[in-house]
Amino acid sequence: MFTIHAIDPGTLESVRGKGTDVSGNAIEAVVAGGGEPLRCCLRDAVDGERLILFGYEPVLPPSPYREIGPVFAHAERCDGPAGTGYPDGWRGRSQVLRAYDARGWIHPATRVHDGSDPEGVLAAILREPAVVRVDSRNVAYGCFMFTVTRLHD
Structure with missing residues (x-):
């Protein structure tokens, strides 16, 4: 048995509050075209939703395999994933x-x-x-x- 984890809500609030990602880059405001994978609630965006795009670094111990990549999330706090199973x-x-x-x-x-x-x-x-x-x-x-x-x- 296992559980699925979205990006931590505290991390998302920090990014939204500061307006920058882990690298200090400004987050980008985006209007969804539909289909963007949302890492806050683990579903695809619906056309017209307000999103942010920012660089995210998954939480790993310091190692050569840590990396930062782009992710979409809701511009405002959402309810998060519907459950802990596979989306x-x-x-x-x-x-x-x-x-x-x-x-x-x-x-x-x-x-x-x-x-x-x-x-x-x-x-x-x-x-x-x-x-x-x-x-x-x-x-x-x-x-x-x-x-x-x-x-x-």
């Missing part, structure tokens, strides 16, 4: 499932999947004892989508 609207979307170990290094369990049976693929990756998290990333752009961690008993 229904993103089923069938090809993704890179990048596995990481406790050092923040990419683990060989990383794979590209076609979007079918994401729970099965994630469960198989998380069965690897050294894997502590999996970041889902967009295939075409490489952007961070969400993080997956094991549920702890």
Whole structure:
């Protein structure tokens, strides 16, 4: 079993409040054309929604594999994801499932999947004892989508 994590609401509030991302770059105000993947609530944007685009650095230990990439979120605080399971609207979307170990290094369990049976693929990756998290990333752009961690008993 596992849980899916969107970008932390506190991180989003900080970015919105400061108007800059982790690199000090100004966030960009965007009006959705529809289909932009929102990392605040893990769904695609609807045409006309007010969004921000900014550089995000997933929380990893210091390592050579830390990176910053562009993400979309609502311009104003939203209710967040509908649950902690795989986002229904993103089923069938090809993704890179990048596995990481406790050092923040990419683990060989990383794979590209076609979007079918994401729970099965994630469960198989998380069965690897050294894997502590999996970041889902967009295939075409490489952007961070969400993080997956094991549920702890």
